[in-house]
Amino acid sequence: MAGRLYTKSHEWLTVEGKNVTVGITDFAQAQLGDVVFLELPNPGRKLDVGESFGVVESVKAASDLYAPVSGRVTATNDQLAAKPELINSDPYGDGWILKLELTGALPTDLMDEAAYKKSTESQA
């Protein structure tokens, strides 16, 4: 499995063939604070890269989630309805948000971990 990739809007993704798993980064969850609710799309929905696909509500604010790639939603994380705090406690593991079936090429502006880390250091 390839390493985790990152977007400028603080989503992460892993890619295995056509199967993509999406979440938000540790940096993003720390900025949001305690997550209390997620509004997520139904499986089957087609998303274009950069399209807003849902909302994460923290105690502080509601923030949009953006599709890091174009694809069809194959699953959302059912556990998050009862335990939205998984986004905070395990953002790269049990706090995953969405699975997609890739329908196009990967965007060229995705970052690897080192590049993402560098980009957040200037924002922190």
Add this chain to the structure above:
Amino acid sequence: MVDFGGWELPQQYTSIRDEHIAVRKVAGLFDISHMGRFKVTGEAGLGFLQSLLTNDLSRIGRGRAQYNLMCDEQGGILDDLVVYWGDDGFFVVVNASNRERDLAWMRSHAPSGVDIEDRTFELALIAFQGPKAEELMPAKGLADLQYFGFRPGQVAGVTALVSRTGYTGEDGFEIFVAADRVGEVWDAILAKGTAHGVLPAGLGARDATRLEAALRLYGNDMDDTVNPYEAGLGWTVRLDKGDFVGSAALARIKREGPKRNLVGLKTAPGDIARHGAAVRFQDRSIGSVTSGTHSFFLGYPIALALVEVASLRVGETAGVEVRGRQASAEVVQLPFYRGSARSAAAPAKS
């Protein structure tokens, strides 16, 4: 860290959820040194404060504190504050964001012989709040300290002024201590309390607990376009004490009745109504949300809204804007939660 009235404050130390629950179940420790603190001295100090503030200080005495509003001539709220009547004058604790405006306003109204000194930067102020606060305070002899009473004392061996006041709806104390000694007091409270579940608590927990207790936040729930009757704080306005700034306007507003009032709303999990969200009833816009959050303690989102007077009654269902759509909101009794504070959110109500 977030900017709050020019002060860097932590939104949370660990997690807003954990800190919020700690305040409700055990106790939490807040650094509220950002609040403005003025010392008012001089023979005419009492008369000056009586002529400037809405509540009647003659109803308390030395060693007691009182919640007050400062209004403009139109009856608009300039700030909400607490006055402490001490042995050698009065302490006035104001909102951080209003400190400079309050100081200028007070000085412009002060007669000669009244001195107003800004002591904000010499004194630190911390709050230890929760049902176990008294039991876990590293200080003796606080059991007989009344709600809204205060006295000098030793906390962890450091000289301090201890007040039985707070902004969470829980029992607890606010501790005034020299800025260069506050670290010792802070550390001692945590050293004693940590094993019992005490946590340092940030702005997030402060906002959530004050909102559950329906304690108003200046700048959100009220400002100078809102009068005390609209804010549900008519109990702090003592028109019978004699003239004060805004008293003529407030007497008229009371006679005619306020045009708006604050109500409590409860929404379904996930539907957090934020400040400014429109409130609708029977296809009509009737006002907007002034404060809203998710209550981890109650398990659902809560909000305060300023709406046309008598437009909503407890038990009715209103509409509130959440993420660009209309969500259903139940009108509920205030406060949303009554904690261990020895008196209700509105002390000495009459």
